[in-house]
Amino acid sequence: MHLLNLGILAHIDAGKTSLTERLLHSAGVIDEIGSVDAGSTRTDTLALERQRGITIKSAVVSFPLDDVTVNLIDTPGHPDFIAEVERVLGVLDGAVLVVSAVEGVQAQTRVLMRTLRRLRIPTLLFVNKIDRGGARYAEVLRSVSERLAVPVVPMGTATGLGTGAADFAPGLGAAALDVLTGHDDDLLAAYVRGDVPDALLRASLAARTREALVHPAYGGSAITGAGVDALIGGIKDLLPAAAGDPGGPLCGTVFKVERGPAGERIAYARLFSGTLRVRDRVPCGPGRTEGRITAISVFDQGTDARQYAVTAGRIARLWGPADVRIGDSLGVPRRPNGHVFAPPTLETVVVPGPGTDRGALHLALSQLAEQDPLIALRHDEVRRETSVSLYGEVQKEVVQATLASDYGLDVSFRETTPLCVxxxxxxxxxxxxxxxxxxxxxxxxxxxxxxxxxxxxxxxxxxxxxxxxxxxxxxxxxxxxxxxxxxxxxxxxxxxxxxxxxxxxxxxxxxxxxxxxxxxxxxxxxxxxxxxxxxxxxxxxxxGTRVHEPMHRFRIEAPADTLGALLPMLAALRAVPRTTVTQGAACVMEGTVPAAQVHALEQRLPGLTRGEGELDSAFDHYAPVPSGTEVPERARTDHNPLNRKEYLLNVTRRTGT
Missing domain, CATH: 3.30.230.10 (Ribosomal Protein S5; domain 2)
Structure with missing residues (x-):
């Protein structure tokens, strides 16, 4: 039986968790499809996920598709949790990128597609929600192809758009041949001869998909099930099986760490080579110290079951090593990809509420950072303060709620500030x-x-x-x-x-x-x-050093007659428009804005555009703080070598002479 480690990725609310439920139901793993709104989905297991209706942590579930066992990883869609997505990408054999037929290409769609292309991960597209009012199919595929410069192969046509009868009719058309001939010389030669057998066309499609050169696109509805069978066929036939030699040297990667009921660490790992058994000692952790595996569970048939061993290609939960961290290699180290997404650009100070024990808060924050290394902690012993680095306000709210629900700790936060360099x-x-x-x-x-x-x-x-x-x-x-x-x-x-x-x-x-x-x-x-x-x-x-602040690139779509109101607001926020294109009654403006001003831009945009303005933004680069602007200072947490006397008193209890 073949193995496939499959990631489901999307912009928030595109329907990726609903699609996961539909795939599990179609495979016979669950009898009833869960609802995101009702908090009954299989992969949103955290109470906070069920309350908010969003995915916060990646989750793994397994199901069979004929002779293929799929380990499906549901990932967060909100950009504040992009670090969770980053860790998953390194263990995937293939991916399904979900795009809403109503909203189309969104900010996270662009970020994810660019990253999948750069990492050469074979990816299928699924245009979801074709049954919703305002749904588009061909237009969305055209937008993906043009705006993201992605070779898209339509795998059929959508009918009855925007109605409960919406469906997807599979079938390769002339557009598929046009795309594939640009990446396959043999197919191009057959096309020139006027003889393109269907078998050659489909073989070329499978080969080029597995090479991540083209991306087959399906349409459908995760709610009604329309088009899902066609997508399942694509997952089985077009995405590559997991590779790896069970008899080779041990090589694996830890992509998630959680705490069990007794506080023990549980590591989620993908094995690329070799076999790992209970009682094996494997090098892992900061100093590559050996840890003994005390238990293993392998994902299968919609759940995970205890096993004595796990072999190459599989994903497993591991108990035992006390110092294991996200990103650790098990056995032979793999060459890391480095960060594939931008680092956090915001920082805030955690303020303990009345009666909150600072020691318990420190321990809780350390455990949260252990599960998400990009939530970096910074302790100031002098002021007895702890700062956390974040991606956005939603992530801050989730940290606050998690501390309250899981640890019983009441905290608030100071104003979020940009994380400069x-x-x-x-x-x-x-x-x-x-x-x-x-x-x-x-x-x-x-x-x-x-x-x-x-x-x-x-x-x-x-x-x-x-x-x-x-x-x-x-x-x-x-x-x-x-x-x-x-x-x-x-x-x-x-x-x-x-x-x-x-x-x-x-x-x-x-x-x-x-x-x-x-x-x-x-x-x-x-x-x-x-x-x-x-x-x-x-x-x-x-x-001499110069402080650089994080800058976001932005894209605003708004009615053209609101441009006069937008420009002064952007200037007040130190945003710099680079291009402005008018398309009929709408205008599209792109430029850069300081990260510290993105939240204000999000709040002011609806009022200036009659609620019709749409904003996409993402980190782009660091830029020098402009001359004439107060240079942001950050309180030191070390012995302060800027002050020689103070430093020597702290380090040697002498001031020197």
């Missing part, structure tokens, strides 16, 4: 020598900071001989450099720069007969960890 404006260097000047550390450290392109990350290089001192001291400097760059001159992270070590030196151990060691006379790692932040901050002062 700092970038070096030039080159700067600094050095402090062992036993010279005001240096209280037995270490010599010289560092030079140079700018680096956005996205390059932090590079640490040496201009000194590696053998000039013990390797552990070099490692202490590098690790401390990376840690210190988490807070630049204005308190923001410096994500991209090159740091070069230009000077090094240490005091070696001295041994004399019948005398013990005097630890105050030779260098330790503490000396290098203590001195490095002071030197690095001085180098950054020499280079």
């Amino acid at each position: 700092e970038r070096p404006a030039g080159t700067g260097s600094a050095v402090e020598f062992n036993r010279k000047g005001a240096n209280p550390f037995l270490a010599t450290v010289g560092l030079r900071v140079d700018p680096a392109p956005a996205g390059a990350g932090v590079a640490f290089r040496l201009e000194v001989e590696l053998g000039s001192m013990p390797y552990a001291f070099f490692k202490a400097v590098e690790d401390t450099v990376r840690e210190t760059l988490g807070q630049g001159l204005h308190g923001w992270q410096i994500p991209d720069c090159t740091v070069t070590m230009t000077h090094s030196g240490y005091s070696p151990r001295q041994s004399h007969a019948h005398q013990g060691f005097d630890k105050s006379m030779y260098s330790t790692g503490h000396d290098f960890r203590g001195l490095t932040p002071l030197v690095l901050i001085e180098a950054l002062r020499g280079a």
